[in-house]
Amino acid sequence: MSVGATGGQNADNPSPPRLAWPYASAWVVVAHPDDETLWAGGTMLVHPETKWTVAALCRRNDPDRAPRFHSALKLLGATGTLGDLDDGPEQTPLRAADVQSAVLALTGDGDPDLIITHSVCGEYTRHRRHEEVGAAVLALWDAGKIHSRELWAFAYRDAQAIKKADIFNELPMEIGERKHGLVTQVYGFAPDSFEAKAALQEEAFWRLRPVKEI
Numbered sequence: 001m002s003v004g005a006t007g008g009q010n011a012d013n014p015s016p017p018r019l020a021w022p023y024a025s026a027w028v029v030v031a032h033p034d035d036e037t038l039w040a041g042g043t044m045l046v047h048p049e050t051k052w053t054v055a056a057l058c059r060r061n062d063p064d065r066a067p068r069f070h071s072a073l074k075l076l077g078a079t080g081t082l083g084d085l086d087d088g089p090e091q092t093p094l095r096a097a098d099v100q101s102a103v104l105a106l107t108g109d110g111d112p113d114l115i116i117t118h119s120v121c122g123e124y125t126r127h128r129r130h131e132e133v134g135a136a137v138l139a140l141w142d143a144g145k146i147h148s149r150e151l152w153a154f155a156y157r158d159a160q161a162i163k164k165a166d167i168f169n170e171l172p173m174e175i176g177e178r179k180h181g182l183v184t185q186v187y188g189f190a191p192d193s194f195e196a197k198a199a200l201q202e203e204a205f206w207r208l209r210p211v212k213e214i
């Protein structure tokens with residue numbers, strides 16, 4: 001089912017489709033520069049009316065990734081910041097408190113209408129930092145340390161959008177092509193990479209914490 005730009009509900013959900021996009025401001029809290037584009041870039045491009053703020057917790061000092069991130073944000077119509085959490089190849093587990101502190105340091109004050117982050121299950125072949133960031137955002141939200149009307153998590157399995165997720169959006173072709181350009185030209189993924197192929201397809205989200213129905 002295509003719900004286009006409306007952010008509507010899945011066909012299996014008995015709730016009626018929502019006809020408006022009620023999020024004037026939104027945070028996208030991710031582990032790495034590129035995750036915002038890979039998992040939510042189409043949604044960001046479909047809704048330029050939203051004030052998008054991206055917090056990516058790793059790679060602030062990565063001379064390759066950091067400039068690509070800032071170029072991508074310009075094209076996404078977003079602002080954002082990078083953190084410098086450890087992201088070494090060994091992916092040593094981080095203390096939950098440290099990840100939560102890093103999230104708070106990057107997001108600051110403010111109550112966006114919507115926060116989007118990683119699923120605690122990740123989006124593809126296990127990536128510890130994704131899961132840690134998702135868990136940190138959820139814990140902070142439940143502790144009342146960050147606030148938003150709704151909290152969504154990326155809904156992907158093996159990098160494919162989950163059709164039965166709460167929100168499943170087919171990207172309009174023009175949006176998919178712009179996202180594909182971000183993935184290949186700005187972030188430099190090969191055209192035959194799974195990241196580039198996925199860019200043209202759907203995006204899906206779990207609604208973790210709707211405070212109130214709209």
Ligand SMILES: [Zn+2]
Pocket residue numbers: 031032035127130
């Ligand atoms: Zn990542």
